[in-house]
Amino acid sequence: MPTGLTRDVGWEIGVSRTLPHPGPLVWDFVTSPAGLALWLGEGTAALPTVPGTPYRTGAGVTGEVRGYRPGVRLRLTHGPTTVQLTVTPAGDGSKSVLRFHQERLADAAERERQRAHWRAVMDLVAAGLDGP
Secondary structure (H helix, E strand, O other): OOOOEEOOOEEEEEEEEEEOOOHHHHHHHHOOHHHHHHHOOOOOOOOOOOOOOEEEOOOOOEEEEEEEEOOOEEEEEEOOEEEEEEEEEEOOOOEEEEEEEEEEEOOHHHHHHHHHHHHHHHHHHHHHHHOO
């Protein structure tokens, strides 16, 4: 089976980065309107926190919150795919690991496009956390 193809969820991609910021700070940023704009697109002001609740991005993509653990994990459908964001402590807690995982991608080409997308998102998040 090719890399990135699974029996259960089809094509998937995961991108993670250790950031020099504590988990609560990272979580607060990526779930804020400014942070949501980086990974869900401009105009996405807030996401519901109750599983089963629908949402719509500024670009018109619809989905539903599937899971929410404050400060730890957010799982949602995003169009035909599922995206999961997790924040976990690293080292002594002054650092954290941010991970985006996306599954149910159409094919290997979409997987590669999304790998580039999530890497770019990580760069934007890191820059946003580091400030001007």
